[in-house]
Structure formats: structure tokens, C-alpha cells
Amino acid sequence: MSRIAYFGPQGTFTEQAARILAGGEELVPVETVRLAMTAVRNGEADAACVPIENSVEGVVPTTLDALSESTPLVAVAEAILPVHFSVLTRPGDREIRTVASHPHALAQVRDWLEANLPGANPVASSSTAAAAVGVLQGDFDAAVCAPVAVEHYDLEVLATEVADVTDAATRFLLVRPPGDLPEPTGADRTSVVAAAVNRTGTLAELLTALADRGINLTRLDARPTRNNFGEYRFFIDFEGHVAEPRILDALTALRRHCRTLRFLGSHPRADRVRPTIEPGFGNDDFVDASVWADAVRKGDLA
Ligand SMILES: O=C(O)C(=O)C[C@]1(C(=O)O)C=C[C@@H](O)C=C1
Incomplete structure (x- = not known):
């Protein structure tokens, strides 16, 4: 069985993409896009699943930079996922002062946040699922997440199907050493x-x-x-x-x-x-x- 590093933690959109691209393999969450690729370059993983571009926000710069540095990696497969978000909070917590997510995710729900949580301060987190972890730990009041995040984190769903652009999508790559x-x-x-x-x-x-x-x-x-x-x-x-x-x-x-x-x-x-x-x-x-x-x-x- 191959080891596939993916941009985690559990519950990211990238995990969903990794399940599509390498579902039968061992999927290992890694904290950043760059570390997922480093795991492949070090031989700790056979391949990495990373986001590359979003139809609303454009490219993921860290992915481009990590692809151009160090030893070469090549993309061998891609998946395109529709992107709509769930907003998660701590159970019973209705006073939302901060709402966290990956910068790409925040950019895709800007209008929704202005209309529905006008007083809340947006805070960037390393990934959508990292924002959910932050809410659990009390660092933020709400997280803009992939719908699957609620299966991993004991949080309450405040809203589903959140997206300023209804048919937004993100493309993900499976990268591995040349061969x-x-x-x-x-x-x-x-x-x-x-x-x-x-x-x-x-x-x-x-x-x-x-x-x-x-x-x-x-x-x-x-x-x-x-x-x-x-x-x-x-x-x-x-x-x-x-x-x-x-x-x-x-x-x-x-x-x-x-x-x-x-x-x-x-x-x-x-x-x-x-x-x-x-x-x-x-x-x-x-x-x-x-x-x-x-x-x-x-x-x-x-
Ligand atoms: O944070 C996640 O869940 C990711 O997989 C990253 C990411 C991105 O880089 O664009 C993937 C899809 C969404 O567009 C928002 C965030």
C-alpha cells in the first residue's frame, strides 16, 4: 500500500480529493502544502495530494512555489471538486466575533459573511479544517469548512451550502517523483x-x-x-x-x-x-x- 501525504488536517477539501485520487491507499494528513511535498521528496510518502487552483480565487501560490523548488515532482492525476462550505461553531455558542478559515475559503464567502455575520472578524488559518480545530480549542468562534469537517470535529452546523459563487470548484493534483x-x-x-x-x-x-x-x-x-x-x-x-x-x-x-x-x-x-x-x-x-x-x-x- 502506498502512503499519500495530503494537505490536512482531517476534514479538508484536499482530503476529499485524496480519497478520489488514491482512496485505497494510506492517507496521511500533513500540516502544510509544502510539508506534504517535502514528505514525498524525503521518501516518507509515495505521493502528495495538494490544491492547485480555485475557480474564484485563482492559484494556490504555496503549491506553485513548492513545485518549482527543491527536487522535481510531477503531477500524475487531478481531481476537480465543487466547493461550497459549512460554517461550524461550538455547540450553543451564538456570539460570533471571529470566523476563521483558509484565505481561499474566506475569499469565497466574503459576501455571505458580510450579510450573515456582519460583526465577525475574518481570521486566516492554515486550512479549513485547521480552523475547525481552532474553534474546538476556543481560538475562534466559527470556522468556514468543507462539509465533511463536521464528521471529524464535535462542532455544530450554523449554515450549509455557503458560497458566494454557486458553481465554484477547486482543482487538486496528485504529485510524485518523476518516473x-x-x-x-x-x-x-x-x-x-x-x-x-x-x-x-x-x-x-x-x-x-x-x-x-x-x-x-x-x-x-x-x-x-x-x-x-x-x-x-x-x-x-x-x-x-x-x-x-x-x-x-x-x-x-x-x-x-x-x-x-x-x-x-x-x-x-x-x-x-x-x-x-x-x-x-x-x-x-x-x-x-x-x-x-x-x-x-x-x-x-x-
Ligand atoms: O483548506 C482546505 O480545506 C483545502 O483543501 C484548501 C483549499 C484551497 O487551497 O483553496 C481547497 C479548497 C477550497 O477552495 C478552500 C481551501
Whole structure:
């Protein structure tokens, strides 16, 4: 049985995602996203389940930073969960002065809090479930949590189905050390982190390398390198799998335009969306063109 570290404690949305991605394995809660990945890098866990992006609040910066540092990890699977919250309090406690949660969660219920708990002070906690632990310990009066949190913590439900945006969703990754990649399915996502050379037009060159091969981006984020002010790394997700000739061709082009390029994996998309491939951009087109170029090089023009 594999050991899967997940961003805990018990009762986070990430635990729900880990159950979907690795339900039969041993799931180990870890306090932070970074520590979950460190557990994999140290060999204490075989894989880690971490949140990567939310449809309302955008990326989870700590996940991006932890993916780009230290030894490489690759994403081998993803899950997308609908996100609506429960608000938990201590039984009988109706005077709510502080309400705690993960900053991403607080941002997704801002309107609800203003309308329903106008006097309550929002307080950031390390995760939604850590907020529930804090309420139990008397640190805060209410916690904005995943609905499953109430099964783990002896708290009372003040409200359910809380969400400012009704169809909000968060995407989670299962990451592990590089090795065999998942097989291509035709509905895949590839991720890289690119440190571009700092000169005019390099980001445009990276994006053009993908556009010229008919490859659609699914996410683009920049994070500071932390070394030189104004220097950024670009996290790029795009449709396709590295096993496809058109994607391999794009990756080699990206490599030429970067100081460093870290491959973060190719894996099936949770939403099963397949790319629209325009004429001239299919894998067969890339293979045929390189067969033709080979023939030209060998002088075989018949
Ligand atoms: O705190 C949790 O329960 C998490 O799994 C983290 C997280 C996030 O990072 O966005 C996951 C989903 C929700 O959007 C709120 C918090």
C-alpha cells in the first residue's frame, strides 16, 4: 500500500480529493502544502495530494512555489471538486466575533459573511479544517469548512451550502517523483515551469512556441523567482500529453527559449475535455513532416 501525504488536517477539501485520487491507499494528513511535498521528496510518502487552483480565487501560490523548488515532482492525476462550505461553531455558542478559515475559503464567502455575520472578524488559518480545530480549542468562534469537517470535529452546523459563487470548484493534483508517466488519454494536461531569459519578448516567444503548434493554454501564472526583484517564473498548463509528437515538439521549442524549464507532468484531465486540433496541427502532421524532412536530409526526394 502506498502512503499519500495530503494537505490536512482531517476534514479538508484536499482530503476529499485524496480519497478520489488514491482512496485505497494510506492517507496521511500533513500540516502544510509544502510539508506534504517535502514528505514525498524525503521518501516518507509515495505521493502528495495538494490544491492547485480555485475557480474564484485563482492559484494556490504555496503549491506553485513548492513545485518549482527543491527536487522535481510531477503531477500524475487531478481531481476537480465543487466547493461550497459549512460554517461550524461550538455547540450553543451564538456570539460570533471571529470566523476563521483558509484565505481561499474566506475569499469565497466574503459576501455571505458580510450579510450573515456582519460583526465577525475574518481570521486566516492554515486550512479549513485547521480552523475547525481552532474553534474546538476556543481560538475562534466559527470556522468556514468543507462539509465533511463536521464528521471529524464535535462542532455544530450554523449554515450549509455557503458560497458566494454557486458553481465554484477547486482543482487538486496528485504529485510524485518523476518516473513512468500516465498513458495519454486524448484529454490530457501538461504542465511546466519556465524561467525565461530576462529580455524583451521572451514571454511572447514562449507563448508563440505553443500557439505556432496549435496548442491551447489552460493556465498561465507568474511567480517571483525571489532572487532578483522583477524576475519571474511562468507556470504554463496546456492541453496535450508529452507522449504526443506535437507536444514534444512544443516542449523542445520552449526549452530553447528558457534559462531553465521544469517539466511538471502530463496527466488525464478531470473534466475529460479533449483539445480541438486544427488541420496541420495533428500528431500525424508532425510525424509526416519530420519523415519528409528526414527524407530531404538523406537526399531521398522521390
Ligand atoms: O483548506 C482546505 O480545506 C483545502 O483543501 C484548501 C483549499 C484551497 O487551497 O483553496 C481547497 C479548497 C477550497 O477552495 C478552500 C481551501
